[in-house]
Amino acid sequence: MALSRVMRFGLRMTSFPLLLSCVLLVSQVCSVSRDNFKRCDQSGFCKRHRAVDPGHSPYISLFDTLDIQPSQISVELLNTKNNVRLRLELFGLQHQTTRIKINEVNPLKPRYEIPVGDVLNAEPQQDTLTVVEKNDDHITLSLEKSIIVLNREPFRIDFINDDEPTVSINAQGLLKFEHLRKKKEDSQEKKEENEEEKASCAEEEVQEEDEPDMWEETFKSFHDSKPNGPTSVGLDVSFPGFEHVYGIPEHAESMALKSTKSSDPYRLFNLDVFEYELYNPMALYGAVPVMLAHNEKRTVGIFWHNAAETWVDIASNVADKTFFSKMADLVKGSTELPQTDTHWFSESGIIDLFIMLGPEPSDVFSQYGQLTGTTPIPPLFGIAYHQCRWNYNDEDDIRNVDAKFDEYDLPMDLLWLDIEHTDGKRYFTWDGSKFSHPDEMVKNLTVKGRKLVTIVDPHLKKDDSYSVYSEAKSQNHLVKNKDGSEYEGWCWPGSSGWPDFLNPEVRKWWASKFAYSSYAGSSKDLHVWNDMNEPSVFNGPEVTFQKDVLHYGGWENRDVHNLYGFYVHKATMDGLLERTGGEERPFLLTRAFFAGSQKFGAVWTGDNMASWDHLKISNPMILSLNLVGITFSGADVGGFFHNPDAELVTRWYQAGAFQPFFRAHAHLDTKRREPHLLPNANMLAIRDALQQRYSYLPYWYTLFYWGERNGGPVMMPLWVEFPKDKSTFSMDDQFMIGKALLVKPITEQGSTGTNVYFPGNDLWYDVESFQTYNGGDTTYVRAGLTKIPVFQRGGTIIPRKMRNRRSSTLMxxxxxxxxxxxxxxxxxxxxxxxxxxxxxxxxxxxxxxxxxxxxxxxxxxxxxxxxxxxxxxxxxxxxxxxxxxxxxxxxxxxxxxxxxxxxxxxxxxxxxxxxxxxxxxxxxxxxxxxx
The missing domain is CATH 2.60.40.1180 (Golgi alpha-mannosidase II)
Incomplete structure (x- = not known):
């Protein structure tokens, strides 16, 4: 089979020879083995952190180094096993938030810290920390309504609110900070010199025995040189009184996170994992290291501000009553508290942890929004319906699809073009034989209020006649190998280079490519989709960059990996804003993301499958994204891979109509499945779902306004609105759209009804029949093929637009x-x-x-x-x-x-x-x- 034929099929294999050897059938896609992605036992630093013995922390706080300022304190931490000193800084911040930073006192070289102004909007505003008590054992501080206790030996920090512990740092004693060091010399002479140097200093660093994978590591055929040696950092965060934690997307997992006692930890490392497995903690396309804990009394959250590969262990426990009994003047009650323990560890960087103390869910959303920003209100057409496929063949195909939506009275706002619209996978170009008049094609859509989206991926075809690549190469804008040469990998165009988006100048250059004068055929009605920006490298380890490739500032990819897609997204949005002088709101979608990506546009859950299980998992995945600020999110309606039957497509449209980002998408080799091609009964049911979506656009739009203003989700778990109802804490098959709508999509094949739990003491009204249901009841609701179980909450007013139009613009x-x-x-x-x-x-x-x-x-x-x-x-x-x-x-x-x-x-x-x-x-x- 020809290479071009293979590369059309969305294969992401770990080596190019394997790509060539993968045999495809017309109706079959070659799956990626789980073995192509690391497990914890294949990662040196993950193994080392998991091996730390809980309850025996070697770290003590050196109170003689304490420095107290009005809004921060600093103190050195001593590792009593190796005499390495760390500096702890604790900042009181506005909005009931605290920041903890831990770094080496005297590192051999700087460790990576994410620049302020990118993920964090700005340097967080500080608030007054008041010293309440200071003795030989602990220091007690107050911050607004919170009490903070710093313990001397062993080092630990506890946050107390309303006389109850809420967050504990290093309560399990799992702090591990691999300090930068020089590699041991082989010569005996050098060892003797080191021993003489150590003897001259009473508190010199104690040399520890090297462990496997500290200085180099191999995964499959890929060698990681690790020139800086071991650099990982880890810390445990416990939530006394909490049994449920949420967040840390992206995983194809339930919304309420599970114990990892008998599995790998949850992994945060942006990867291209198509046809991803369900209900496991393996990494996917994006990483948001934010976790929320909730109980009947309060909600708290933490943000692990680190861009390196990160793993998170979760375990159920009970709080240490013996320890808290020592703080009888601060902690009331003696009942046994349930506790969720979490253990966070990253391959490099520093420990930079934000603690958001709520107490209400809305407070945590606002506190996090103050740090990393909120989702700007999308243009109205962006929250309408999007029709996509890999790939619409040519201008005639676009024209015909557009016409069929009109013929069958199906509303639609955007048509999309995947990679085949370009000239040989050269982005910012058009295939002249198929899309020879892009300006005219877009104008034919805009007369109906519709628009076009084109894909722009970050890999650049290595072709000196391709101006975007040649500019990047000549201006030294490309990612480098460890020896300083240009990095080369394989992606859709074949041999490719990648712009170094960590460099602000590269981001400015990339943004300039979206100017109308640079991107031929573009206009304010052409919008953009960033795919493959994890980045995806077909012949790289785990289908991405080697960790020792170099970025701007000399930082390795291991330090910044989870930021690459974030910066692609940011640079693209900058370009789309610049082309109109910042006047028009563009639409932009990304696959890879990090904390703060919500500021730049929409996110989707990647290359899912046309199966009932993937339809079902879309709801908890999108709920998890909304909980950590990625509110403008959705899943490919119908499933990207394989051929769904008409029932599955119909039910997926009904679910998608009540998710924030609403796009149908399909793989190149699937059967065409535009709504008008389905049996008439299914087409009519889908049309009803689309028209419902459009009628509720004023409500969605208003929710996005409040979301930008307050940071809250638009699609949210029931517990956010009903925080004292324990029965909702793990519920992720039904959800709220704002405060007024309850939705329970049908996700089981052959179902003609479903049990719906109606929370609170409210009345609930079926939005079609206006039949009422009582809060507190679980009721079986009939839902044939044409029915979406949606209910308006008693006590609410929802403005809708009920006239059917071709597009939202015409409304x-x-x-x-x-x-x-x-x-x-x-x-x-x-x-x-x-x-x-x-x-x-x-x-x-x-x-x-x-x-x-x-x-x-x-x-x-x-x-x-x-x-x-x-x-x-x-x-x-x-x-x-x-x-x-x-x-x-x-x-x-x-x-x-x-x-x-x-x-x-x-x-x-x-x-x-x-x-x-x-x-x-x-x-x-x-x-x-x-x-």
Whole structure:
């Protein structure tokens, strides 16, 4: 089989010869073996940290080195086994957050720290730390509502809130910091010199015996030279009183993280793992080292600010009552506390840990957002429906797909082009024989309000006639081998080089490639997709860079690996912003990500499979992403690999319609599966799902506004909204969209119904039939092929747009219908954010923020902020749960004056319907219902 044929198939093998030898059938894709990716027992530093004996910490705090400042303290930590000293810095930060940094006192060379302003928005604002008590055993500090206790021997730190311990550092004694050192010389003469030097100093470093894999390591046929020797760091973080922890994506795993006692730790190391296995802790495409712990009383979180390969062990335990009993004046109660212990270890860098002390889930989201940023409001078309395939063949194919969506009344906002649209996998180019008129192709879409997305990957074909590569090479912009030569690997174009995105100048250069004058055929209506940016290297170890390749500043890939895709994403977004002078909001998708990636665009869960299990896992994966700030996220609808049957495709569309990023995508060698190609019943069910998505776009858009402002998720586990309901703590097959919608997708083949748990004491209304369900009950809900189990919470008001359009752009001036579902007290509230849906003018205050309140038979509309003009108006009001049918409604508008409106009663759905109030959505008004 020809190489070009093999490389079309999305194969990510660990060596190029293996790529050549992989035999493909037309209907079959060659799977990547789990053995191509490291286990802990194949990683030297992972083995060493897991071997640390708990409960016997060699570290003590040297209180004679203590330096106390108004918002920080520093103290040296002594490793009593080898006499190496570390410096601990503890910072009190604003918003109930603390930072702990641990580094060597006198390292042989600097250790990598992520530059401020990239992942962290800025240097965090500090807050006052007050010394409450200081004695020979411990120091007690206060920070806002928290008490912090630093213990001398052994070193440990405990955080106490409301008289209860919440977070403990080094409680298990697993701190291990592999200090930089020189490799032992072989000559006896050199050993004798070292012994003489040690004898001259009372507290000289004690030489430790080297362990395997400290100075070099081999995985399969790949040799890692490790020129700096062992550099790993590790620390345990315990959560007394907590049984559930969440976060640390990306893993194809349940939302509530599991104990790793009998498995590998969870691994955070950005890798291209297609057809990934489910329910195991192996690494995937992105890494966000953020964990939340939650119980009925509070939520806390931690952020491990380190970009190197990281592993996290999790174990269930009970808190050390003996230790806490010594702090009787700070910790109350003597009952046995459950405890979750976590153990974090990274291959290099320093320990840089943020502790976010809540106490509410919303507080932790805000605290983390203050550190790394929040998701900017996407353009409205970005949260609409996306149609993608590897690959649409040519301009005629694009034209036909677009036309079929119109013919079958299927709304759609973006069509996508994968790698085959380029000239020989040269990004920023077009295949002239298939896409000879890209400008015209895009214009044909924009007349219908639609747009185009093209893929731009970071690997550059080694071809001196390819201007992007030749520029990168001539300007010394490419990643280097350990000897300083240009790094070369294999990816889609064959032999490739990779820009060094760690270099700010390279990022500026890359951004310039998106200028309209540089990227022929591009316009404000062409948007971008960054794939393969882990980075994926077909013939590299674990399908990525060798760890000893060099980046800007002389840093090895081992120090910065999880940042590479982050910087690709950032540089691309910079380019898309620059092309319009920062006026237009672009759409941008990435596969690889890190903490802070939410600032630049959307994320998806990678190359999944067309199976019911992969549909099912998409919900907890997206929930986990939302919990750590990656809110604009989704999964490939239908599954990327293999051929789903019509039922699976239909159910996946229904799930995707209620996930933040909504895109269908499929592999090159799958059967075409655009909705109109399915049996009519399935097509109609999918059309209903798409139209539901579009009707809720005002609600989604408003949720993204609040998400940018407060840092919270848009798709979230039930426990976030119902934090005291223990039955929800592990629940990830149903979820909330904002505070008002409960969704339980059908993810079981052949199911015609499902059990739904209705949390709280609220009433819940089926959004189609308006049948009510009681909070606290689990009820079987029928859900045939056309039914999505979605429920609006009693006490909420949701503005929707009910007119069916080809695209969201064409909905801009459409009227609203207010859906009011009353609670048991006959009340409801809601809000709505409106702007121009596409520019950044909202950041300058050009928007409308509406509040709606229904109470005592009166609906009141109040404008919280208004500095924008809109033609949008209210076409209809639907009220559910009103106990007495009114005969008339009186509308009193601040502009439109007073008028009487007819009230209709829908006896089937038990709703009151008020048609054509005709009031502009921005206007303040009162609607009074009279019997």
């Amino acid at each position: 801009k001036s459409d009227p609203f219908t207010l859906f009011i579902c009353l609670n048991r007290e006959g009340e409801a509230t809601g809000n709505l954010f409106i702007d121009d849906y596409h520019s950044y003018n909202y950041k300058n205050g050009k928007y409308i923020l509406k509040g709606f309140n229904f109470r005592k038979n009166v609906l009141e509309s109040v404008t919280g902020h208004k500095d924008y003009q809109t033609d949008e108006w209210i076409e209809k009001i639907v009220i559910s749960g009103f106990q007495v049918q009114p005969s008339i409604a009186i509308l009193k508008g601040s502009v439109s004056g007073q008028k009487e409106l007819e009230v209709n009663y829908d006896i089937v759905e038990d709703n009151i319907i008020i048609r054509k109030p005709g009031v502009n959505i921005a206007e303040n008004f009162k609607l009074i219902l009279q019997p």
